[in-house]
Amino acid sequence: MSGKSIGVWMSDKKSQKLNWKELIKACNSHGYNLVKLDLERAFEDQGKIDVFLHKLTDLIAAADQGDSKAAKTISRVEQYLSNHTNITVIDPLDNVRILLNRYSYYSILQDESSFKSLGIFTPAFAEFTTSNIERNIEIMRERGVRFPIICKPTIAHGSKSAHEMVLIFNERELSVAKPPCVVQSFVNHNAVLHKVFFVGNRYHICERPSLKNFYASDDLDPIFYTTGEVCKADSQSTLSILDPYDETDIKMTLNEEKIKAIIRVIRKKIGLILAGFDVVIDNVTGNHAVIDINVFPSYDNFPNFFEHLLDCIEDTIQKSNSDCCLEDNEWIEDCGGNHRHNGLINIGGSHNYEVMGMNIM
Structure with missing residues (x-):
């Protein structure tokens, strides 16, 4: 194990829907420890994290609407991330805010x-x-x-x-x-x-x-x-x-x-x-x-979601650590001249649009 860690926070409701065993297995296979973060405690006391994976939408929305407790929590998270700019955030809080409105x-x-x-x-x-x-x-x-x-x-x-x-x-x-x-x-x-x-x-x-x-x-x-x-x-x-x-x-x-x-x-x-x-x-x-x-919708029916998630996290880290060419947010070539993923991939196969489901949270 490399000692790299992914810190995860999401609501109890979303946590209960998530298959934690599968997520832990996928993290381990990619060389990451999984840390379930507690927003009531200082992140510094919960160990070093390299990736922050979250669904803070409801808390951000509550904070923006004047909820003082939510505002303090989000402020602490933002201060922590500001102090640790090397952490990869999935997804950046300011980007998430756009979809709240x-x-x-x-x-x-x-x-x-x-x-x-x-x-x-x-x-x-x-x-x-x-x-x-x-x-x-x-x-x-x-x-x-x-x-x-x-x-x-x-x-x-x-x-x-x-x-x-x-x-x-x-x-x-x-x-x-x-x-x-x-x-x-x-x-x-x-x-x-x-x-x-x-x-x-x-x-x-x-x-x-x-x-x-x-x-x-x-x-x-x-x-x-x-x-x-x-x-x-x-x-x-x-x-x-x-x-x-x-x-x-x-x-x-x-x-x-x-x-x-x-x-x-x-x-x-x-x-x-x-x-x-x-x-x-x-x-x-x-x-x-x-x-x-x-x-960050519910991905209940997304084939091999956790594997794709970890691959995506590693792509994001590589992108942020390199000067690779990027076109329309798609990798064209990595620094070694290898093509990573030139284009978007339908992992469900073409025209596989059967009625089946995920509950949007």
């Missing part, structure tokens, strides 16, 4: 100039910071947001409410939107959602049920739901059953080149190694819409 990361996606020519987009969106209906209608018009809309809390982590959504069909019901929130034009996608999970340059795609097609209406009441109720692999929600007039034998085909383009942008513009995102295919244009991004 839906308006922020939607804006990054919307501003990506390469997407339009590739047939990739994020649906029109706007942020409500007031309960003034007239003002919110005006904001929607300015931003090109059209009914029906999905209303989502602006803060994407930190509480159960972050995953509570409302589908609104008309101006009359806009009062149910509770600011601060993001409203986004709903894209009809024939009740099929594609979940993409990536670890560095390795990715896996799963198909999931999703909301059926909906249309603007003055008669329909808002529909309240959580993403877990509708989009898990085993979901049986009536919201996913297509109406007879929407049923079709024509299946929209996921384009993997578009998926790769999205991964490259998330890695380059947001700087994440561990992330997942949701894509739906517009049933009229066939364009691919990115509707959500998640930090």
Whole structure:
């Protein structure tokens, strides 16, 4: 054993879902000890660590919203990392912060100039910071947001409410939107959602049920739901059953080149190694819409996840310790002239999009 260590922190809930025996085995096979960190104790007292692997999203979100205990904890973590700049952090806290705010990361996606020519987009969106209906209608018009809309809390982590959504069909019901929130034009996608999970340059795609097609209406009441109720692999929600007039034998085909383009942008513009995102295919244009991004999602069904994770950690360390050429965050050549991983790899195999599952945490 080389004496290198990976310090890990995540919530009790995520810890319980993780196969620690497999993670320890993978760490050992790559020459690392695994240290489960305690945020209540000084990191210096818990041994030297070379890699900090974490899911601090909920704590960062709580700290940013004024929780004093969470703020002190995050401050201690940030001070420790500032004092130990040689530690490889998966993923950097400032990069993670970007995905805590839906308006922020939607804006990054919307501003990506390469997407339009590739047939990739994020649906029109706007942020409500007031309960003034007239003002919110005006904001929607300015931003090109059209009914029906999905209303989502602006803060994407930190509480159960972050995953509570409302589908609104008309101006009359806009009062149910509770600011601060993001409203986004709903894209009809024939009740099929594609979940993409990536670890560095390795990715896996799963198909999931999703909301059926909906249309603007003055008669329909808002529909309240959580993403877990509708989009898990085993979901049986009536919201996913297509109406007879929407049923079709024509299946929209996921384009993997578009998926790769999205991964490259998330890695380059947001700087994440561990992330997942949701894509739906517009049933009229066939364009691919990115509707959500998640930090360090649950990788339950990602083949050999821990091995890929350790490979990715070692790639990241090598990158930070060398002057190797990097193009779009993909290794082209290492310092010895060897090609490491030129391009993105679908570790699930092409077109293996069966409905099976991971619960996004």
